[in-house]
Amino acid sequence: MSRRRGEFEHRTSIFEGAFRAWSHLGGIMPEELESKSVSELDPLNFPIEHDARLANTKKETKNKPPEGSKLYPYEPLPRSGLGHPYVQAILNPWLGPEADQDAIQLGLTTLRTWWQHRRKGESGTAAAALSTEKMKGVVEGYTRHFFNLAYCLVLNDKEQPPRTLNTKMKELEKARSKNNKKRARDEGSNNLASLVYNTGIEYPAQEMESNLTPLERLHAAQRRQLAESGGVRTGVMGVHDITSVPLVDMKGKCVPGKLNLADIVDSVNHRATQLTHRGGIVPYSVRSAANEYGDPNTTPVVFVSYNGDIQIAMAVDGITCAHCVKIVETVLKGCSGNKSPIDGLLDAAADRVLCQVIIKIDKSSNAKRIAFEAARNLSMVGYTAKAKEMSIVNADSGGDKKATMDLGALSTAFEVVATTDPQDVFDWNTPCSCPDNGILRDDCERHSQMNTRIFDAFNVREQQVKDYMAGCGKKYGMP
Numbered sequence: 001m002s003r004r005r006g007e008f009e010h011r012t013s014i015f016e017g018a019f020r021a022w023s024h025l026g027g028i029m030p031e032e033l034e035s036k037s038v039s040e041l042d043p044l045n046f047p048i049e050h051d052a053r054l055a056n057t058k059k060e061t062k063n064k065p066p067e068g069s070k071l072y073p074y075e076p077l078p079r080s081g082l083g084h085p086y087v088q089a090i091l092n093p094w095l096g097p098e099a100d101q102d103a104i105q106l107g108l109t110t111l112r113t114w115w116q117h118r119r120k121g122e123s124g125t126a127a128a129a130l131s132t133e134k135m136k137g138v139v140e141g142y143t144r145h146f147f148n149l150a151y152c153l154v155l156n157d158k159e160q161p162p163r164t165l166n167t168k169m170k171e172l173e174k175a176r177s178k179n180n181k182k183r184a185r186d187e188g189s190n191n192l193a194s195l196v197y198n199t200g201i202e203y204p205a206q207e208m209e210s211n212l213t214p215l216e217r218l219h220a221a222q223r224r225q226l227a228e229s230g231g232v233r234t235g236v237m238g239v240h241d242i243t244s245v246p247l248v249d250m251k252g253k254c255v256p257g258k259l260n261l262a263d264i265v266d267s268v269n270h271r272a273t274q275l276t277h278r279g280g281i282v283p284y285s286v287r288s289a290a291n292e293y294g295d296p297n298t299t300p301v302v303f304v305s306y307n308g309d310i311q312i313a314m315a316v317d318g319i320t321c322a323h324c325v326k327i328v329e330t331v332l333k334g335c336s337g338n339k340s341p342i343d344g345l346l347d348a349a350a351d352r353v354l355c356q357v358i359i360k361i362d363k364s365s366n367a368k369r370i371a372f373e374a375a376r377n378l379s380m381v382g383y384t385a386k387a388k389e390m391s392i393v394n395a396d397s398g399g400d401k402k403a404t405m406d407l408g409a410l411s412t413a414f415e416v417v418a419t420t421d422p423q424d425v426f427d428w429n430t431p432c433s434c435p436d437n438g439i440l441r442d443d444c445e446r447h448s449q450m451n452t453r454i455f456d457a458f459n460v461r462e463q464q465v466k467d468y469m470a471g472c473g474k475k476y477g478m479p
Contacts, residue, residue, distance in 0.1 A: 009129045011094050015114050016122070016130060017142025018090045019072065024143075025150050026075040026162030027051050030169045038151045038320050039353075043143055053164060074119040075162040081108060085159060085255040089149055092255075148321040152254040156320075156382075248380050254321045261330045268331055268377045269341040293372040298389040299410065300367040301462045304418035309428060312367050313458050314357050314374060316350065318383040322434075325350045325447075328357060331377055342373045347428050351450035357385070358454060360428055364411040388455070390462045410469065417464045425454045 024043035032041065040046065053073035078084035082091075082104070091099075091107045099107070117123065130139055153159040161169065248267045253259055300312045316328060332348040334340045344366040350357040361370050371387035378385045392410065432446040 009135060012114075012126050012129055013135060013138045014090060014094050014142055015111065015118075016126065017139050018086075018146045019115065019118055020139075020143045021146035021150055022075050022077075022086070022162055023072040024048065024147060025154065026164040027053060027073065028165060030165070030172045033151075033155060033165075038148055041147075041151065043147050044140055071121075073164075075164060077112060077115050078160050080160065081112075085153055085157070085258055086146075086150055087111070088258070089146070089255045145322065149254050149323075152320050152324075156254075157251050247382070250327075250382050253327060253382070254323050259327075261327065262335050264327070264381065265330060265334055265338075265341060268380050271380055272341070272373070272377055293368045295389075297391060297393050299392050299407065300371045300387040301390050301458050301465075302364045302367050302411070302414040303425065303458055303461050304364070304415050305424045305426075306418070306422040307424060309424075309426075310361050310364055310367075311426065312359050312361060312371055313388040313455055314359065314371065314385045315388070316355055316357050316378065316383050316385045319350065319352050319355045322352060324383075325352050326434075327381060328378065328383060331381055332357070332359065332374055342370055342377065344370050345374065349426065349446065349450060351447065354450060354452065354455070356450075356455055358426055358450075364414050365407070388458050388462075390466065410465070413465050413468050414461075417461065417468055421461075421464060423457065425457045 021043060024041075024047070027048040028041060047070060051073060054071060078087060081087055087108070090111060091104060095103055095107050130136065150162075154161040154165070160166065248264060248271070250259065250264075303311045303313070305311065319325060319328060328350045329348050332340065332342065332345060340346070344362045345359060346362060347360040348357055359370065359374065361367060367387075371389075375385040375387070392407070426449055430446045430449065433444045434447065
């Protein structure tokens with residue numbers, strides 16, 4: 001923690017980005033936090049207007065903010081210190097993963113001191129150091145990164161929120177609890193009489209003439225009816241809940257270094273093996289009683305590139321930060337240097353903005369199984385994934401779902417269409433240059449390839465294959 005050249009700018013940019021993100025989160029209303037996505041609350045694109053906290057901030061601020069810059073109200077650091085993942089995430093990119101306990105404690109003291117001084121406004125030294133276009137971009141990047149992280153910690157992991165937001169959340173919870181109790185009382189008093197006399201239960205005359213309240217008479221009659229029918233049956237004997245997927249503990253998943261990704265992959269692989277031996281319990285989104293690999297009337301769209309790469313695409317709900325991208329990729333393709341836990345899955349690349357992942361596989365015929373297992377494994381770590389699919393029911397069958405395309409011919413069609421319309425959508429040989437701290441680099445050549453053009457190409461390829469399978473082979477140069 002010396003004052004070597006560049007170290008001051010590096011540390012201050014991290015602290016400033018974290019401060020702005022925490023401040024912005026503190027000013028958000030709880031209702032907006034529940035109803036809007038993280039991108040709709042972005043501190044750079046959607047700054048808080050008419051912030052009530054600014055009235056007190058202006059009285060406390062001694063350092064005049066630079067001209068044209070936004071004033072960020074003060075929100076104290078979590079009192080739990082290193083016990084809060086947000087504080088750990090601030091120190092991690094500054095001190096690095098190799099820092100010992102003494103360095104971490106000294107870093108925490110430095111952060112708390114800086115945070116208290118920041119209450120008075122941005123210092124002249126810090127403002128000058130961060131005034132260049134390069135450093136402004138760095139601070140904005142850290143601001144967005146830390147806001148995405150804080151959003152996930154508060155909303156998903158239920159960690160302690162900023163003080164102002166915490167106060168508003170408690171008030172909202174108190175008001176909702178009060179309204180729910182009042183609504184329950186009103187509904188109970190209005191519906192109890194009709195419930196008693198319209199349940200179809202016959203009451204003995206002596207019970208109706210007793211001094212029991214309507215609710216007590218209803219309970220007594222229900223107990224008697226249950227006793228006559230042999231009690232309550234809680235389920236069908238021998239049938240298990242096929243929607244119960246064992247979840248891996250992912251608390252703090254958005255904090256780089258919080259989770260051991262190698263252990264996560266092992267846990268997912270172990271649970272997947274157990275599910276297979278227990279009869280293939282699968283998540284509801286991909287479950288089907290008619291087929292062990294999901295809906296038997298659909299199959300993933302396979303994109304075969306010019307150089308022979310075979311790929312499928314999936315939409316993934318739950319990717320909220322850069323570290324989520326790394327988790328999704330690692331769960332799918334395994335840790336660096338190891339084989340994927342999913343047989344036939346060769347590589348994967350995800351994107352936070354698009355919430356999509358493109359997967360490289362070994363054979364077209366394995367696409368449905370790999371897509372199914374990828375969705376199952378991702379569901380264990382809190383992500384809902386669905387492959388880009390196409391119907392295999394013949395359009396000329398009049399809606400008869402039994403008249404489906406031949407899957408062998410369909411696999412051949414994906415390869416034939418690729419030869420008539422050769423194109424590449426992703427270069428899998430390009431290495432990833434993103435660091436291990438969970439912050440995506442804007443200049444990473446591998447992830448910079450991810451854009452809407454890739455997934456639009458899957459839509460085009462789907463239509464081409466449908467046309468080919470419908471008998472339009474001549475359109476693609478076939479005799």
